[in-house]
Amino acid sequence: MSAKLMEFLKEKEQQLVEYMKSSEVQKYFRPKHIHDAVTSYIYRSAKRLRPGVLIMSCGCLGGEERIAIPAAAAVELFHTWTLVHDDIIDNDSLRRGKPTVHRLMESAGKRDLNLEGSLAEDYGRNIAILAGDIQHAWSVTFLIETTTKMGVDPYITLEIIKYMESYAIGNLIYGETVDVQMGMTDSKDTEKFSQDDVIDMLWGKTGVLYGFSALAGGMIGKGTSDINDPQVTALKDFATNCGIAFQLQDDILGITGDEKLLGKPIGSDIREGKKTTIVLESLKNANEEQKNLILNVLGNKDAGEDDVEKVKSLFHELNGIEHTKMLAQKYIQKALPKIDAVEDSKYKELLLSWADFMINRNL
């Protein structure tokens, strides 16, 4: 990541966290377990890329950074509730290096309510569902502050909320649902899905919220309530395509990345049977024997180190990795010309550095 972009994100993160911490809405987060569950992820160290894109997009179209802060907090909270519910759905135990909300609340139930076993597990999940619901609502109240605290035209704010709560959430949950369905489909049936299915899912799960961030920032910066404004649309398309490239790169790192940098074992995508464009392309180019090997190891939680290594080699050999790199490049190439619609500025430069990071990152 370029030094300038890193510095910008660090500075914005500080302002963002300060703004979230001073929110008076928090007095309604009761009882204590709910308060702890709602606030646990947001103060953990993170890159804050979505709020960053929102503020850069605001600057790109001539707005002060300051007036975009509430909306930046909104998109961070919106992202957060999707993580909390997603972690329940995937039954994950770690998020940002610490326990997930449902695990935290399982422990809280044991500690404070003397719950045991599956009752504590149920309690943890129940509180996490409700905590995500509150974060969702908190996100909407932050958007409202764009008008009530920053003086932005209320029609702009209403259009942004409407977009978030219809188009963005609908497509996000579409992506999440397809991901759930893919995850529950036997690895042997991986070829039921096409490359387009996978990319559609990545678009919904990640592209759409990056697109929303750019759109909201753009509308606030330009002071327009026109959701179809050509510059706003250009920024939205730019960010959406970068989001897809980011997820493709994520799948590549899941096979080729550095375990220490990523904080997860490299074989895990293979053992979990994750259905990626890498897998689909490799299967397409495999002979019968290679195909059998891949399908036998994929989704096998107890697969040995040797077998996982063999499959990794096949992903290289059968063009799965190269093909996915090319796809990611394609989406960045689709993104870049969009930004020509916007005049040169330090914010445009930052957005271009961000696009570069989204595909060249190693963590």
Add this chain to the structure above:
Amino acid sequence: MSAKLMEFLKEKEQQLVEYMKSSEVQKYFRPKHIHDAVTSYIYRSAKRLRPGVLIMSCGCLGGEERIAIPAAAAVELFHTWTLVHDDIIDNDSLRRGKPTVHRLMESAGKRDLNLEGSLAEDYGRNIAILAGDIQHAWSVTFLIETTTKMGVDPYITLEIIKYMESYAIGNLIYGETVDVQMGMTDSKDTEKFSQDDVIDMLWGKTGVLYGFSALAGGMIGKGTSDINDPQVTALKDFATNCGIAFQLQDDILGITGDEKLLGKPIGSDIREGKKTTIVLESLKNANEEQKNLILNVLGNKDAGEDDVEKVKSLFHELNGIEHTKMLAQKYIQKALPKIDAVEDSKYKELLLSWADFMINRNL
């Protein structure tokens, strides 16, 4: 229920359902399982009391019924997502006489995705979590239509959304969480909780959303963005207190009601160990022997018909039922004078009939 009120609610229900059915937002409910899950409860027959209160409150302060319809749809959807998530939390199988969303989706997973056993159960729960999330968002988009479709001042709409997404949801989830914690506390420890704890929980789970319905309708009807307007506040307090009385009456019907009318076995509150003001008052007045009997049967899923009958008799004998009737009456008496702040009209009459129904209903 008075004939006039019944007729009013029937007519509004029709308009409400028509309005919801014509919502263009539904195109974002994808894939099919999500669409089915999101729309399953809302078209089942129901009393629609919250939207009714909202529209009557709008009329009370001089607004046309028509302009309150989008907000009425919003409060219905808001109520609905809390039911969907609540049903997951309570692991209930029936809602409005048909399967709950997570059960419906468990069946859909078996039928369409060949899932089996606990995998199908997980799938049902996961889709239900996401469906509730979309309903929450749909509710917000309906509120926005108060301005974009009915021409209401955008500052009024923003204040209403803010109230729903901070005060109302915060207190609702507070009530829900306390309910979860009470439910997971051993029946033997029922006396850990006070009557105030129970009423606080009922206020959060039910009173607050009725209060919100009246507040939103009042603001739209009067055309004010002042959340503290005295007439709006009066309507809000009126409806909140009626909501508490409704829940107290619900607990009474759970012991004394007609199984056929209620559609649930009368002993179930006792076998589930529900912690009500009936139980608390009875325990307070019980001698050691009576107390032991009650605490032994309470929360015992396998309790025999005889024991349940004995506990029911004790609830009468030890003043639990009478005391709770008196409490419900107290909240209605607290509610009624509030409405003096509002001029006489057919809507005021309807609200008074509604208050009467809330406490004198037998189903």
